[in-house]
Amino acid sequence: MVDSDNNAPAAVALSERVYWIGAFDPDLRSFDIILKTANGTSYNAYLVRGSEGVAIIDTVKEGFAGDFFARLETVADYAEIKVIVLNHLEPDHTGALPELMRRAPQAQLFISQKAQTMLKALLKRDKLNFTPVLTGDKVSLGDRSLEFLHTPYLHWPDTQCTYVPEEKTLFSGDVFGCHFCDTRLFNDEAGDFRFSFEYYYAHIMRPFKDYVIRALELIEPLQLDLIAPTHGPILRDRPKRYVRRYREMSQPSLSTDKQAKARTLLIFYISSYGNTRRMAEAIYAGVMSVAGVRVSLYDLEGGEVSPFVDLIEDADGLLFGTPTINGDAVKPVWDLLSSLTVVNLKNKLGGVFGSYGWSGEAVRLVEDRLRGLKLRVPIQGLRVKLIPTEEELEQCHRFGRELAQELLGLREARVIDFAELTSS
Amino acid sequence: MAKANVTFEDINITVSVPAGTRVIEVSEKVGAGITYGCREGDCGTCIMKVTDGWQHLTEPSVLEDKVLRENMAGKHNRLACQAQILGGNISVKPA
Ligand SMILES: Cc1cc2nc3c(=O)[nH]c(=O)nc-3n(C[C@H](O)[C@H](O)[C@H](O)COP(=O)(O)O)c2cc1C
Ligand code: FES
Numbered sequence: 001m002v003d004s005d006n007n008a009p010a011a012v013a014l015s016e017r018v019y020w021i022g023a024f025d026p027d028l029r030s031f032d033i034i035l036k037t038a039n040g041t042s043y044n045a046y047l048v049r050g051s052e053g054v055a056i057i058d059t060v061k062e063g064f065a066g067d068f069f070a071r072l073e074t075v076a077d078y079a080e081i082k083v084i085v086l087n088h089l090e091p092d093h094t095g096a097l098p099e100l101m102r103r104a105p106q107a108q109l110f111i112s113q114k115a116q117t118m119l120k121a122l123l124k125r126d127k128l129n130f131t132p133v134l135t136g137d138k139v140s141l142g143d144r145s146l147e148f149l150h151t152p153y154l155h156w157p158d159t160q161c162t163y164v165p166e167e168k169t170l171f172s173g174d175v176f177g178c179h180f181c182d183t184r185l186f187n188d189e190a191g192d193f194r195f196s197f198e199y200y201y202a203h204i205m206r207p208f209k210d211y212v213i214r215a216l217e218l219i220e221p222l223q224l225d226l227i228a229p230t231h232g233p234i235l236r237d238r239p240k241r242y243v244r245r246y247r248e249m250s251q252p253s254l255s256t257d258k259q260a261k262a263r264t265l266l267i268f269y270i271s272s273y274g275n276t277r278r279m280a281e282a283i284y285a286g287v288m289s290v291a292g293v294r295v296s297l298y299d300l301e302g303g304e305v306s307p308f309v310d311l312i313e314d315a316d317g318l319l320f321g322t323p324t325i326n327g328d329a330v331k332p333v334w335d336l337l338s339s340l341t342v343v344n345l346k347n348k349l350g351g352v353f354g355s356y357g358w359s360g361e362a363v364r365l366v367e368d369r370l371r372g373l374k375l376r377v378p379i380q381g382l383r384v385k386l387i388p389t390e391e392e393l394e395q396c397h398r399f400g401r402e403l404a405q406e407l408l409g410l411r412e413a414r415v416i417d418f419a420e421l422t423s424s
Numbered sequence: 425m426a427k428a429n430v431t432f433e434d435i436n437i438t439v440s441v442p443a444g445t446r447v448i449e450v451s452e453k454v455g456a457g458i459t460y461g462c463r464e465g466d467c468g469t470c471i472m473k474v475t476d477g478w479q480h481l482t483e484p485s486v487l488e489d490k491v492l493r494e495n496m497a498g499k500h501n502r503l504a505c506q507a508q509i510l511g512g513n514i515s516v517k518p519a
Binding site: 113114116117134157346347371374376377378379406411412413414415416417418421422 | 452490495
């Protein structure tokens with residue numbers, strides 16, 4: 001079906017007017033550094049034929065351009081190409097673009113509004129002709145048409161989807177994709193790829209759940225006979241199931257709590273002699289003294305990273321307690337902090353505390369890291385030299401109380417001088 | 425040195441700053457909800473809404489204008505990593 005007897009790559013018809021012209025990469029084992037794949041992947045590119053011209057939707061990774069052009073040539077001439085749509089500029093989908101533009105110089109390039117400077121950085125050309133598009137923009141191919149959906153951050157700022165209403169087909173880019181290489185190509189014929197689908201979501205889409213939900217608002221109302229993603233099987237058997245699954249995976253899992261307006265605060269600590277732990281317990285008690293915050297206390301030594309990441313995703317505030325050991329915060333803290341790129345942390349409240357012996361670097365280092373992770377850190381971290389005194393524990397209690405009030409938006413208006421912020 | 429006041433509406437804090445300070449220098453330290461990516465006016469992560477005192481910020485550069493347009497920024501949106509506070513009172517919040 002895919003490759004005829006003499007093994008020449010050929011286009012695969014998805015309908016009378018739509019063809020798959022992508023490439024298979026069965027040998028790939030690691031993708032984008034952050035993903036593994038046990039059987040490779042595919043780079044799916046598509047061709048849509050209208051009565052007044054042909055559109056190419058996405059291309060393939062550079063090394064696979066040969067297969068892509070060979071498949072394209074089995075169903076169209078370059079001179080017929082009127083439109084090139086880039087749903088995503090990542091090199092695995094734009095690798096063959098420069099050569100395609102050379103072979104079809106008359107084709108007009110359509111990219112998302114947010115893709116413009118990125119396209120220039122990618123092609124390293126100043127003079128470039130392209131049309132930036134947003135939701136509602138359309139281009140006609142005669143009896144077929146392309147409608148664009150602005151779906152940014154799935155999973156780069158530039159991403160968009162393209163819908164062909166006459167075919168009830170959505171070209172979704174990386175959305176609904178997965179790294180799974182199967183020449184049978186369609187979801188009802190390929191092997192079981194459920195694991196790959198979920199794994200791909202968890203590593204690629206999960207940090208952008210808010211954007212996934214916004215995209216689903218645009219996608220859910222569409223009539224869908226087929227979803228054509230840029231990786232993995234083409235979803236023609238009950239495509240809406242995959243849309244529903246995205247919805248399920250993107251809703252906050254603690255939604256009942258959210259409705260009750262409870263704010264959640266997690267305190268993570270680690271402690272060698274119990275000093276940072278005593279601070280943590282006093283802070284915990286301080287937070288508890290404010291109604292409306294659900295606070296939990298966890299010793300990092302007693303847990304695994306991945307369930308903590310799940311907790312953090314749904315929490316409103318995060319506190320980290322770490323001693324200073326050899327001039328730094330300790331590894332379990334950094335391990336947790338370096339595992340948070342799969343979740344959205346923007347605007348969560350952060351805070352840091354810890355006991356130290358003489359130099360006490362850890363608290364400031366972790367505060368900087370939290371800011372780098374886009375948390376807000378409005379209350380300066382609390383450091384205690386060695387064993388906390390009663391007075392210092394009272395300070396910890398106050399620290400907890402203030403953070404709880406901050407989380408609830410209860411702190412009063414304040415006026416401060418810039419010098420106060422920069423002095424420490 | 426000439427002073428200016430910048431109010432971060434989301435956290436209800438006003439900071440008195442020397443004229444010429446960039447919003448980024450203040451907002452992170454004070455824990456306001458404006459977030460940063462590239463820190464050099466390229467990525468649009470730090471788009472903020474200027475709710476008051478628009479005229480007390482330096483004019484956007486050609487590059488800033490372009491980034492704001494590409495990110496479909498609304499009226500009175502600015503990049504917090506680029507805008508410098510010239511004087512008077514301004515109020516900002518995350519866009
Ligand atoms: C999964 C993924 C996520 C990315 N996230 C970011 C990002 O948040 N910010 C950014 O500036 N670039 C991001 N990039 C873009 C890469 O930094 C960019 O493609 C870079 O050129 C890759 O360099 P390399 O070829 O050395 O790997 C991301 C790329 C991938 C594949
Ligand atoms: S942080 Fe990137 S534009 Fe300001």
